[in-house]
Amino acid sequence: MRKPVNPTHAFSEAEREALWRALRERRDMRHFLSDPLPEGMLERLVLAAHLGPSVGYMQPWRFIRLTHTDLRAAVCHLVEQERQATAAQLPSRNQEFLKVKVEGLRECAEVLAVVLMPQREAHIFGRRTMPDMDLASIGCAIQNMWLAARVEGIGLGWVSFFDPEALGSLLSLPEGAQPVALLCLGHVTEFYPRPMLESQGWGKRLELDAILFDNQWPSGAGGTPTAY
């Protein structure tokens, strides 16, 4: 006898729609107002991330809140350097566009550096053959924070324009720790109606049949059509 499927595990229609609204309206933000976040909001958003799943329950994520003015300026400088290095490898039309990456970091209320903890090699459960599953877990955690920020009306932008070694030095990271994100958090004038990179003509969302296959890789299917 098969156990019956229990439909009560599903959330209500209103709850399901709330999640889908968050999925649809979440944006990678680059424009911020500098007004401070409400009291306790940052901790609440870190808690959302901390509810994320992690390979072998290792919870590899560490969050460093950047409040010192000098430190934030040094981090901005680092990102500006990387922006220029990236711009040098991109078509010239994108130079202007790339600047917003740094400006958002200067304007936003809060900056969190997200770091892979040291001593990860002790955790082999679920990552014996793929040690970088810890980074995938951090992605899950940050997505939780992204959605939690969106429902609060708070913008979040993930900046990965930096030299990880140089950022690690600025943050006094121990051997084996690795920074993977600078998260900009803050109030925004508006959430972009579409992903900014889409509005800018950088790319468009792929059709479902370009990303979902049956049983094996289809012949001819490659990466995304436009690549920079």
Added chain:
Amino acid sequence: MRKPVNPTHAFSEAEREALWRALRERRDMRHFLSDPLPEGMLERLVLAAHLGPSVGYMQPWRFIRLTHTDLRAAVCHLVEQERQATAAQLPSRNQEFLKVKVEGLRECAEVLAVVLMPQREAHIFGRRTMPDMDLASIGCAIQNMWLAARVEGIGLGWVSFFDPEALGSLLSLPEGAQPVALLCLGHVTEFYPRPMLESQGWGKRLELDAILFDNQWPSGAGGTPTAY
């Protein structure tokens, strides 16, 4: 003059609570009923993932739905091999526990292999210094799917117990593509009240002050206390 903060960007209290309920009640599931998913559900869950953010909008995720019985059996065999290899490196009390990893894969309604697309080296935006940001993006996408599945009452388990090269062969992946997850999807008798690894005494959730720091890495802060 500073632009005013617009509180209307926040979702309603009921919507915010719905997201938080999903964040709290989402689980990495290992026990499934084999009843099929409702018509269209799989595509809906892939769409949730596809709404995720990606570095440089590269959308590196590809999903391969495993429906052939022989293929699913071959994949289960691969995971069983890796389970044994991992078990050999763990304390013996965990041997029994590790078995559920494979059983879930056999029982669940649907298995999706998640693959990093080939030709990712063409995308340098946001990953010039950290090419593995594509994996972080896949983590974000899968977290979207996880939450979307939870609100529908559908369980999801992320299995990373496999040799990626061997799985790549089974799926006829092209050069440069890389499998990163086997997702088990299906109905469940119940969602675990707490993370299964916590109930099993494998680990516990860290306190917030162990993962959130100010301005620099605190002296003495390392990895998680228990590590296997």
